[in-house]
Amino acid sequence: MPNPRELPIYELESAIVEAVRAQGRLIVQAPTGSGKSTQIPQMLLRHGFLDGGEVVVLQPRRLATRMLAKRVAEEMETPLGDIVGYQIRLESRLSKHTKIRFVTEGILLRQMSFDATLSGVNVIVFDEFHERHLYGDISLARALQIQQSTRPDLKIIVMSATLDAGALKNYLSPCEVLVSQGRSFPVKIEYLQKTADFEREPVWDVAARECARVAAQSAGGDFLVFMPGAYEISRTVQALQGSRELRDFVVFPLHGELPPEAQDRAVARYDARKIIVSTNVAETSLTIDGVTVVIDCGLARVARFDPHRGINTLLIEKISVASADQRAGRAGRTAPGVCVRLWTEREHAQRPAQELPEVRRLDLAEVVLTLKASGIDDVAGFPWLEKPDAKGLERAEMLLEDLGAVARHEKDAHATITETGRRMLRFPVHPRYARMLLEADARGCVRPVAMMAALVQGRNFLLRGVPRAVEEAREDLLGEETESDFFLLMRAWRFADQNRYSMDACRRLGIHSMGARQVGPLFAEFLRIAEREGLDAGEKRVEGEAVSKCVLAGFSGQLAKRLDAGTLRCDLVHKRRGVLARESAMQRAPLFVAAEVSEVEGRGGEVNVLLSMATAVREPWLKELFPDAYFEATSVVYDESAKRVIAKRERRFRDLVLESRASADDVPYDAAAALLTQQVLAGKIKLEQWDENVEQWIVRVNRLAEWFPELEVNPITDADRATLIEQICYGELGAKDVRGKPVMPVLRDWLTAEQLAVIDDYLPERLVMGNGRRSRVRYAKEGPPILSARIQELYGVEGRFTLGHGRVSVKIEVLAPNQRPIQVTDDLTAFWRDMYPKIKAELSRRYPRHEWR
DNA sequence: GAGCACTGC
Incomplete structure (x- = not known):
């Protein structure tokens, strides 16, 4: 470890001490690497600012909070949790001697709402303030209020890497601004010569081209490519892997919903040069060593809350100048670097300087309730650093009123907090979930509802877009669910918990084990609070209906x-x-x-x-x-009138349908199926494309014919069915689908056992139809023996392969020397196609009256 | 052949 005293921030030590002493407010503008986060708290201690109190250092992320506390404790040669400690949700290392306390932003805000004088706090340091998180903004405003009213001795230091210091300086006035240099290497910025048209040439192709160009010139170091999301990342990875110039690079995707192993793979060091294609995780949350080239597409998916509609949005937007600089900085951490921006210099000048702070774009319900609890009823008049959208405040108050957390009395200009609202605030969750918990008390189901709140706090731990095999495992292990997605999540968590969050078990169900791990402690915390607040949190038998009503209340x-x-x-x-x-x-x-x-x-x-x-x-x-x-x-x-038509149609059939096991929902499907089948049988439609729904058609048509004779639907006889099956088989072999791709024959359900026996060697095993929720065909995990043998023969390894519509692809869990997975898709598809003549010959023998082409 | 950025109490 280098001597901390040599860090650039020490050049400012006397100025910092003087400013804090004189004005009690200070802005320190210093980039990462200046040592501000670790050194300033120690300076405060040495200069006597912490006599009889502590400094609270706010951090935007848990990991950083823990790491900083650890490092400062090491530098001061004291055990962590003694003089130097930290506190994040559900985890703290503190003692009564603690003088330097690193905390995440939410911790301080809650402390403020329950202790308005902040007793024992001498100094508050807002670190990484330029990120402008919601809680950071609110905490700063509250800190200023507290300093002005009851605590003139409270010192406030705001630190940030890049900042529009002008507005902040006015806000904190009177207040000094000190600027320090960081320690990083120069990064050369390159822009495109002319505007890229991502409609014409997709962003991933442009990025891959620029990677190849820079790779030809640059001597060493890894590449980091920024993309807005998982889809764009996967396309970029494909494009990069297809590039001849980049064949010596290993390529890794990186985004938050990737399983932990995949994230570790992306961050690990390799002998080969590496390209990481990442979302914004790599902008602030993760540091990756060894990157010297950044390719920045200039886009990001940005979360906002639309107060007009009351919904969240997640749309692709152009990033700000500050954010682009942050991304570029990732190329200069270990050596001089290059950053290629996929936009022109001219366009750059038109980009906003900063991202819109969170107060201007997120749901304010929770913070508005916090403010009301502190007696700030006129939230529009609150001294915001950046005033939120009026509609946003109005929407927040409206929701709180709906939930019964605030009430407007005729004589009052502003809504005030109710007793319910105060009870809700005890729970550190969005007011909707707090309201659910109170409703649960009335309905005797606090435990399951506390569990539900715990399930959705962190990021979604049930991964989306998982492979078919994982979907099947979920269906098998978690079972059917018709009441609530919460219940399914609950079972998934229980599965993970019972398997002690083992990586293997979690991977099988596509569960993010780290995410699932957070649920238990949160559940326990909510139960603790519930008990403290006098809610009935005992274990008891609970009706699903009671729980569902709580969700409806929230x-x-x-x-x-x-x-x-x-x-x-x-x-x-x-x-x-x-x-x-x-x-x-x-x-x-x-x-x-x-x-x-x-x-x-x-x-x-x-x-x-x-x-x-x-x-x-x-x-x-x-x-x-x-x-x-x-x-x-x-x-x-x-x-709406459009719906009346549907309602009318539904009513017509409802009585009859309700007597049977089917639901009214099926009727439109049945009718469509009847129509299609009749057309096919009449030879008006040629069934060229294999369709997994055909067997279901038959069931549906016959049900419709039976139930609704007035529709004059012809039932499908066994002979008809045989004709259909033959048409389908015929259509399958050598047929092309709408995109012109060959369609694979999947015949098991259509043929007799005898026929199957003949071709079984050539065909993959076909399993049952979907369970109705998703009427898709499920394939066996293992293919036909003949194909497995071929993989062995070709590659000398055991391959696992997937069968899709029109192609057979193989994924072999072996990496080539260049770390690339071996892809053998085309080889096997061709091989597979060679099997057609044999199958056709056999079918011709069995069905001589047909000509099998 | 689709439909998903990152945090935090």
Whole structure:
């Protein structure tokens, strides 16, 4: 470790001491590597600022909080948790001697809302303030208020790497600004000569081209490519791996939802040169050593809360100058570097200097409640560093009023906190979940609801977009769920917990084990608070219905009704629209509440309002929970004329359908299937494309024919069925699908046991149809023996392979010397196609009246 | 052949 006294920040020591003593407020502008975070607290201690009190150092991230405390304790040669300590959610190393306390931002805000004088705190240091997190902004404003009113002796230091110090200086005035240099290497910035058109040439191709160009010139070091999300990352990885100039590089994707092993792989050191393609995780949260080249696409997915619609959005936006500089800085940590920006210098000048701070873009409900609890009823008049959008404040107050956390009395200009609101604030969660917990007390289900709140606090630990095999394992181990996605998550967590969060077990179900690990302690914390607040948190038998009603109480503003059974489109209350999430288990619930509503920009710029974490709701509950709001809540759902047509059609069949085991949702499908099948049988449509739904058609058509004779649907006889099957088989062999790709034959369910026996050697095992939630075909994990033998023969290893629509691909868990996984997709597809003549010959023998082409 | 950035009490 270099001598800390040589860090650049020491040049400012006397100035810092003087400014803190004279004004009690100070801004230190210093980049990473200046030593500010570790040294300034020690300076304060040495110069007597911490006599009879402590310094609290605010950090935006838990990991940094822990690491900084550890380093300062080491430098001071004291055990961690004695003079120097830290405190993050559910974890602290403190003692009564602690003088330097590193904390995450939420800790201080909560401390302030329960102890308005901050007794025992002499100095507050706001580190990394330029990140402008919501809690940081609020805490600073509150600290200033406290300093002005009851604690004139309180010292405030704001530190940041880059900052528009002008506005902040005014805000803190009178206040001095001290500037220090950092220790990093120069980074040469390059811009594109002319504007890139990502519509014409996708961003991943441009990035790959620039990588290849720079690789030809640069001597050594790793590359870091910034992309806005997982999809763009995977396309970039493909493009890079296909580039001849980059064949000596190993390429790794990196983003937050990757399993931990994959993240470790990306950050590890290799003999070969490396390209990491990453999201914003690599901008602030993760440091990666050895990077000398940064390729920055200049885009990021940015979370906002739209106060007009009351929904979250996640759209791709251009990053600010400050953010681009931060990304560029990643190339100069260990040696001089290069940063290529995929935009022009001219465009750069038009970019905003900073990202919009979180107060201007996030849901304010929780902080508004915090302010009201501190007696600040006029939240618009609060001394914000940056005043939030008026609509945002209004939306927050409206929600709090809906939840009963604040109330407006006629004589008051502003809503004030209620007793319910105060009780809600005891729980460190979004007010919606706090409200759910209080509702749970009334309904005798505090434990499961506390669990549900714990399940959704961290990042989603049930990974999305997992392989088919993982999906199957989930279905097998977690079972069917029709009441709530929360229950499925609960079972997933229980599975992880019972398996002690083992990596293997978690990987099998696509569970992020670190994420799942957080749930238990949070659950325990919520239960502790519940008990302290006098809620009945005992174990007891609980009806699912009671729990669902609690969700409805917390999320009544996110009530949704399916528009039809054929699509996932929904109406939301307050005249909004959305689409039920594909991964939701509530695919059959006509009415539900979504605990998450988020507008997301996906590939190709397509934007969808996605409704996830759904809980099925029954209409009578609305009347029960919201006797007054009932008509408001449901009229939107029913009043549009388009829906009347659907409702009418549904009513016509409902009585009959309800007698059977099927639901009214099936009727449109049945009708469509009947139509299609009749057309096929009449020879009007040629069934060229194998369709996994055909067997279901038959069931549906016959059910429809039986139930609704007035429709005059012809039932499908066994002879018809045989014809269909033959048509399908015929169509499959050598047929092409709509994209012109060959379609693989998957025949098992269509043929007799005898026929199957003949071709079994050539065909993969086909399993049952989907379970209705997803009517997709499931394939066996293992393919036909003949294919496994071929893999052995070709590669001398045991291969695992996946069978898809039109191609056979093999993934072999062996890395080539250049760390690239071996890809053998095409070879095997070709090999597979060679099997066709044999299959055809056999079929011709069995079905001589057909000509098998 | 799709639909998802990062944190924090």
